[in-house]
Amino acid sequence: xxxxxxxxxxxxxxxxxxxxxxxxxxxxxxxxxxxxxxxxxxxxxxxxxxxxxxxxxxxxxxxxxxxxxxxxxxxxxxxxxxxxxxxxxxxxxxxxxxxxxxxxxxxxxxxxxxxxxxxxxxxxxxxxxxxxx
Numbered sequence: 001x002x003x004x005x006x007x008x009x010x011x012x013x014x015x016x017x018x019x020x021x022x023x024x025x026x027x028x029x030x031x032x033x034x035x036x037x038x039x040x041x042x043x044x045x046x047x048x049x050x051x052x053x054x055x056x057x058x059x060x061x062x063x064x065x066x067x068x069x070x071x072x073x074x075x076x077x078x079x080x081x082x083x084x085x086x087x088x089x090x091x092x093x094x095x096x097x098x099x100x101x102x103x104x105x106x107x108x109x110x111x112x113x114x115x116x117x118x119x120x121x122x123x124x125x126x127x128x129x130x131x132x133x
Contacts, residue, residue, distance in 0.1 A: 001128040002079075009131070016075055016084075017068075019117065023106040038071035040101045044091025052087060054078055057133070079129040085121035092118070 002009050020037035027035040038058075045052045054077040064070045078084035092098060098108055107113035 001130045003130050004132055009129075013072065013075060017072065019107065020071070023103040025101055025103060027101075034067070036067035036071055038067040038074060041071065041074060041087070041091055043101075044094070044097060045087065047094060047097060048090045052083075054081070054083065054087065073133070076129075076131050077133055079124065080131050080133060082125045084124060085118055088121060089118050 017037070020040070024037060024040070027039070029035060029039075042055055045055060054074050057077055058064065058070050058073045061070075061073060064073055075084065078087050092108055092114055098106070102108055107117060
């Protein structure tokens, strides 16, 4: 199993975060806080009317104050519960939403790249992650 001490885990999470932040449009909340991929994931899962336990878990953690921190916790939750590919796929279903959140260079806007990314993420479902949540 992959644990918190694994170098591969840190590299994987850094790459996932890079992908989710690459060419992300700058958006601000009503109070001026910068939105991040966490907000994109929440909106995407909400649009699908998908009650994701990971979203509920992360929002219940009082220690997490920033969208980036919440996004990282969500990625870890999804890895542990083997839900990362499915969760991201649900967020990528709506092309209008993708264009609302990402500029044209985002790999998520390319059907070929999106398929490759999701295929790789589905392969992670075979890996056991023992991470502190």
